[in-house]
Amino acid sequence: MKIKPGDYAIHNRMEDVAKQAVALVLEEHDAGCSCRMCREDMQSLLLNQLPPRYVSVVPSIPLEPLRMEELEAETAAKVMWEARRAVSLVRKSPRHEHDRSPMQNCTESMARSALGEVLAQEQLEVSREQLGWIMAEILNELPPHYTTSFQGDAFARTAELDWGSLAKTYSIIYNVLKRLALIPAHS
């Protein structure tokens, strides 16, 4: 079973926070580029340092952006510290003129293809909504790898070939399916 990006809907709520944090730092320090592309690069670097908070998106329940003020003090402090670091790294070597893809978490495509194999193997049929829950749970346990470059695809392929990371992904997938009672806990 091949899962396509349009087969489910999820959102990493830390993306909302990363956007706000980068905007705050750019207000503090006005010097240097703050174009849309540089901001996306800053957000990607920041997001790779933060544990993701994926949720499944259900059309009937509108999702308000997660706000900085809602974070625990310790998390908010870490977010701001990492945001300053991300902004300064990108400003030191901006790459806004390079070939780019929209900002994406490459871990997602890796997880999606591994999950497709597991569902086929287990002959499991899941609904669109269940697929969203499963993907969100899996991605919350894997390190994010946000990028704005087309090399993201290369990363996903390397991760698939890397036995250690793939084995880890499969074990996370099985644990999530058990937790959601989609496969028996003892199998």
Ligand SMILES: [Zn+2]
């Ligand atoms: Zn720029």
